[in-house]
Amino acid sequence: MKKKQQASESEMSEKEFLDNYDPSVFQRPSAAVDNVILTLLDDELHVLLVKREHHPAKEAWSLVGGFIDIDLDQDLEATARRKLQEKTGVKTPYLEQVYTVGTKGRDPRGWSLTAVYLALVPHHKVNLEAGPGAIDIKWEKIKGSGVGKKLAFDHSSILKECLIRLRSKAVYTSLPVHLMPPEFTLSELQSVYELVLDSKMDHKSFRRRMLGADILQETGKEKKTARRPAMLYKLKNSKSTFFFTRNIEGQQS
Amino acid sequence: MKKKQQASESEMSEKEFLDNYDPSVFQRPSAAVDNVILTLLDDELHVLLVKREHHPAKEAWSLVGGFIDIDLDQDLEATARRKLQEKTGVKTPYLEQVYTVGTKGRDPRGWSLTAVYLALVPHHKVNLEAGPGAIDIKWEKIKGSGVGKKLAFDHSSILKECLIRLRSKAVYTSLPVHLMPPEFTLSELQSVYELVLDSKMDHKSFRRRMLGADILQETGKEKKTARRPAMLYKLKNSKSTFFFTRNIEGQQS
């Protein structure tokens, strides 16, 4: 259903063209951003879900997203950050664009696309708020490649893709550090890797690898537990992700 | 500039909601797909460019792309394939979604986003045709992280990102095989890797790595050159990409 372009433009200047531009020449798909926001809670991965207030998929649980607001948002990432901050208060998460899904049928309102972002947030930074458009918000535990319930639209498959991304990157990067609290022990970090990869690792290899990457700094403090105290580390550069030249494998757990 | 949603929907069913749905509640950004189509020509990487027939950026060189046609295209990748086939006739390329750029200012017509695909095509499969909207089409040689000329909109930066993607993947995958003709020697494949990574590799390591991946099949035939003939190989599975567990580095060339 295209309308006709409004004039023969052969002799127009670009300025004239733009002054006459009719944005409805092509019907546009709707454009949104969805965030898969992951955190660590009770030694389990959790994803943030909101319960939709409005149609379509009213009262279904969905990822944290929304339409691009062409007045408010300078770019795609701004939409992602706006939605993220609206629900969690977190301003500076690890945020990575994963992919974009766009199909005729994924939304009953018609052709729609959504740019999917993966956000990793340390749980202590989060302040949940349902906010506009949501009647509830909660952390849902990850089981395998998703959550135990159906999600709105194609959000289950989006979540699945993001978990695949997290897991494949954990094999050759330091990505999981972005789930950690400000200070943590190497054993705690290893447990997070083991959780993400669902695989046990040798602690000697793990220590060698992480310390060799030169991304951690000793705090000098020790974690007091019921056993031998462990060194507490913090990130040297909390914004960056380290890429190893070899994969870590571990064994099936 | 939002219009008001058309009715209080609290008691509506989803069907009623959809029957009344006004898609202009939010103004939508324009949505396009752009392909970075790379091939190997005269032992150099080339990218396919078209010269724009219409405003904006009239007569500027640009990537092969266009708006999503919500009637024609089932999904984003269909748009990418449609545009690719329109210009090159290639139906089954290696095609990978790289990322999506969307900003207020990248297109003078207003907020726009484009899903960027990287296509690798063996040169012998290509049949160039300018087609509608283009007054010229050509292969432009890659120099460093781009081409020697300015491109329309933000296409220079899109091209740069795709080259980064290709180069980083060449370090740990068999991706460059998708640039090869149906049969090729290991030395020829190594030259392509060296071209992509701009780095010389040890041929023993390279052979070990490629043969160990079990993705190549001897054809039995030999390439007749002015020197010792080399074994010709073909891909075992031309659609897949192999992931190595260790990076290849090479030395600066």
Place this chain on the structure above:
DNA sequence: AAAATAAGTGGCTCTGAGACATTATTTATT
């Protein structure tokens, strides 16, 4: 004081990359 447990180290093997010398197979030159 001994047992239990988690933190952390030592030191081996194994895989695959890097380096580089050597051998093999062809054409061109004499």
Place this chain on the structure above:
DNA sequence: AATAAATAATGTCTCAGAGCCACTTATTTT
């Protein structure tokens, strides 16, 4: 026909870092 030149292909060593696992250390519990 013998030799030179060039590229294809192999042999074999070193090296880095993962996997493995026993051992030592520091702490609490019994």
